[in-house]
Amino acid sequence: MSTETATVAGQRTLKMRLWRGDESGGDFATYEIPAQEGEVVLDVVHRIQAEEAPDLAVRWNCKAGKCGSCSAEINGRPALMCMTRMSTLNIDEPITVSPMRGFPIIRDLVTDVSFNYAVARRIPAFQPPKLAEGEVFRMQQVDVDRSQEFRKCIECFLCQNVCHVIRDHEDNKESFAGPRFFARLAELEMHPLDTLDRRRLSSEQFGLGLCNITKCCTEVCPEGIHITDNAIIPLKERVVDARFDPVAWLGRKITGKPDPTPAAVAASFAPETLEQQQAARALGKVGSHPQTSGA
Amino acid sequence: MTVVDPAKPNMSVTAVQIGKVRGGPPLSKVLRRDRWWIQPALIVTGLTLFAIYATWAAFRNGHYYAGSLGRDYLSPFYSPCLAHICSTKGGYSGWGPILGSWWAISPALLILIFPLGFRMTCYYYRKSYYRSFWLSPPACAVPDAGSAKPNGRRKRYTGETRFPLLIQNIHRYFWYAAVAFAGILTWDAIAAFRFGNSIGMGLGTLIFVINAALIWAYTLGCHSCRHLCGGGTNRLSEHASRYWIWKNIASKLNEKHQLFAWLSLVWIAFTDFYIYMLTSGIIHHDPRFF
Numbered sequence: 094m095s096t097e098t099a100t101v102a103g104q105r106t107l108k109m110r111l112w113r114g115d116e117s118g119g120d121f122a123t124y125e126i127p128a129q130e131g132e133v134v135l136d137v138v139h140r141i142q143a144e145e146a147p148d149l150a151v152r153w154n155c156k157a158g159k160c161g162s163c164s165a166e167i168n169g170r171p172a173l174m175c176m177t178r179m180s181t182l183n184i185d186e187p188i189t190v191s192p193m194r195g196f197p198i199i200r201d202l203v204t205d206v207s208f209n210y211a212v213a214r215r216i217p218a219f220q221p222p223k224l225a226e227g228e229v230f231r232m233q234q235v236d237v238d239r240s241q242e243f244r245k246c247i248e249c250f251l252c253q254n255v256c257h258v259i260r261d262h263e264d265n266k267e268s269f270a271g272p273r274f275f276a277r278l279a280e281l282e283m284h285p286l287d288t289l290d291r292r293r294l295s296s297e298q299f300g301l302g303l304c305n306i307t308k309c310c311t312e313v314c315p316e317g318i319h320i321t322d323n324a325i326i327p328l329k330e331r332v333v334d335a336r337f338d339p340v341a342w343l344g345r346k347i348t349g350k351p352d353p354t355p356a357a358v359a360a361s362f363a364p365e366t367l368e369q370q371q372a373a374r375a376l377g378k379v380g381s382h383p384q385t386s387g388a
Numbered sequence: 389m390t391v392v393d394p395a396k397p398n399m400s401v402t403a404v405q406i407g408k409v410r411g412g413p414p415l416s417k418v419l420r421r422d423r424w425w426i427q428p429a430l431i432v433t434g435l436t437l438f439a440i441y442a443t444w445a446a447f448r449n450g451h452y453y454a455g456s457l458g459r460d461y462l463s464p465f466y467s468p469c470l471a472h473i474c475s476t477k478g479g480y481s482g483w484g485p486i487l488g489s490w491w492a493i494s495p496a497l498l499i500l501i502f503p504l505g506f507r508m509t510c511y512y513y514r515k516s517y518y519r520s521f522w523l524s525p526p527a528c529a530v531p532d533a534g535s536a537k538p539n540g541r542r543k544r545y546t547g548e549t550r551f552p553l554l555i556q557n558i559h560r561y562f563w564y565a566a567v568a569f570a571g572i573l574t575w576d577a578i579a580a581f582r583f584g585n586s587i588g589m590g591l592g593t594l595i596f597v598i599n600a601a602l603i604w605a606y607t608l609g610c611h612s613c614r615h616l617c618g619g620g621t622n623r624l625s626e627h628a629s630r631y632w633i634w635k636n637i638a639s640k641l642n643e644k645h646q647l648f649a650w651l652s653l654v655w656i657a658f659t660d661f662y663i664y665m666l667t668s669g670i671i672h673h674d675p676r677f678f
């Protein structure tokens with residue numbers, strides 16, 4: 094399909110249905126525009142903006158799949174406009190481009206993603222161990238390999254948009270961090286030098302249990318991060334250690350390892366609550382992670 | 389991450405706002421053009437067929453041991469041997485049938501609790517039945533069943549946070565049992581080389597060996613296994629052997645967990661069916677290779 098479409102693209106007309114509207118309502122508007130070789134969806138949207146609809150709102154920055162600005166839903170599939178080649182779409186039919194439907198609309202293709210920033214501020218930042226004079230941080234590559242996969246995230250929030258927990262159930266936005274932030278929590282949780290135990294926090298305040306591992310976040314991630322397999326499920330397993338596994342509990346009692354940090358204590362290390370963070374440091378609550386506290 | 393001036397604790401926190409107007413057509417309007425319903429339809433078909441077969445096989449309570457034909461083949465649905473039918477099974481001499489001859493219920497019903505529990509709580513099967521049977525969601529960017537209607541059936545979505553789905557968290561205990569079962573099925577595969585007093589190999593032997601291999605590939609690719617054998621530590625560098633197992637066995641097989649979930653499911657049913665065909669006379673002869 095794709096090669097044929099590409100060779101005759103010069104003579105073809107594209108039918109683009111772009112969402113136009115704001116919070117007072119909207120609809121798809123159809124634009125017909127000649128096809129050109131080698132374009133991505135964002136190119137076509139830009140040509141429409143230049144030639145037919147100068148007031149069309151569309152957010153973009155890098156056109157290289159690295160800034161995470163141009164997230165949208167193309168023929169109903171959440172994707173980056175700048176990374177979706179026209180040659181992969183069937184141009185015999187109209188192509189719909191709608192804004193991400195999981196977030197509030199600002200205008201046309203632009204959504205308000207501030208939900209994600211609100212969650213980010215509630216996540217306790219990296220808590221380094223206390224170092225002695227002259228001591229330096231040392232990490233082995235194998236210990237940070239796992240976290241580095243999650244560092245590829247470009248914060249396009251396509252995963253947050255597609256996740257049915259909040260997409261289809263708006264009320265869960267209060268209690269659910271979403272896949273991108275489970276990856277962040279997992280990254281910190283697996284970090285060899287981080288001293289804060291975020292397991293109960295992940296489960297009790299960020300709603301890890303709401304995720305039913307149906308993997309849509311993984312399906313849409315433009316960076317190919319295995320969010321479900323490498324972040325969410327490993328985090329769920331760690332939560333089982335902390336909350337649900339009687340043998341793990343017994344093991345802690347026998348070996349004298351500390352109990353999992355209560356969610357409220359871990360939450361007090363969030364940037365959002367810097368004052369509480371300083372108070373917690375003064376109380377010596379840093380360093381309670383069972384795996385790193387002895388180090 | 390936001391940089392916060394320690395002198396001025398962050399005052400500009402963006403509150404999560406609930407219920408603002410979203411863009412695009414309502415979620416109930418599915419914009420996907422591809423045939424997204426094929427995958428859930430295949431999974432419903434596959435799992436339903438297996439459930440029907442397994443129910444029949446479990447209640448059959450007979451035709452599961454080929455001892456009378458000179459073959460030490462015991463159906464995996466009825467292994468380990470608990471009843472008199474398979475008491476000549478050489479591999480188990482010593483611990484013989486546990487259930488007396490008075491026992492009337494099919495031993496498969498006792499045995500299958502463990503593999504069934506393992507698969508029901510498996511992260512992969514959870515994904516597949518949440519999507520295909522629960523329709524939660526049926527496919528990505530397709531709304532959850534009920535959620536799209538203003539008075540949808542499912543008022544509130546609670547995922548795995550409440551009973552009964554909270555029970556999914558015991559998956560690792562089923563994994564421990566599954567390792568024992570994989571061991572038993574391996575033993576059955578070895579026993580399948582026993583031809584009377586000599587060693588041989590028949591088509592059945594091959595089927596049993598493949599069965600054991602697929603069960604191991606599925607069991608060792610389990611997410612709980614991946615966690616227990618190394619994934620749960622933050623300093624893999626300090627545990628050379630756990631790191632090796634985590635990296636080269638558990639994580640590698642985990643990438644193919646879906647594949648092995650299906651292959652092992654189909655093959656175990658086929659293994660049972662082969663024994664049934666052999667012992668009920670549908671096929672008269674198990675070809676012997678040597």
Ligand code: SF4
Pocket residue numbers: 252255256257258271272303304305306307308309310311320321325
């Ligand atoms: S796997 Fe979990 S976090 Fe990812 S989209 Fe599905 S429910 Fe959401």
Ligand code: SF4
Pocket residue numbers: 161245246247248249250251252253272273276310313314315316317318320
């Ligand atoms: S995890 Fe992937 S989909 Fe989610 S925000 Fe990051 S890059 Fe985008």
Ligand code: FES
Pocket residue numbers: 153154155156157158159160161162163164173174175176
């Ligand atoms: S424009 Fe930067 S990711 Fe598309």
Ligand code: FES
Pocket residue numbers: 506509510511512513559563606607609610611612613645
């Ligand atoms: S995750 Fe599938 S068997 Fe454990």
